[in-house]
Amino acid sequence: MFENIGFPELMLIMLVIVIFFGPKKIPEFAKSLGKGIAEFKRAMRDVQSELTKPEHSLPEKPADTSSSTPKK
DSSP states (O other), rough: OTTTTHHHHHHHHHOOOHHHTTTTHHHHHHHHHHHHHHHHHHHHHHHHHHHHSOOGGGGOOOOOOGGGGGGO
């Protein structure tokens, strides 16, 4: 899809972005984009680990300790 984009086209795109957003907003935009991508990757990793977790590793119910104490 993007195999025909060369360096001049990329520079034109960057120039339009700088004109549209301004030079002060671009680092903020890039930072929030990076955080969003990291959160997406973390969520995907969590979902994948939940899907591949074996069923026998589910937490067991706590033992009922009330029957082990002597009644008076």
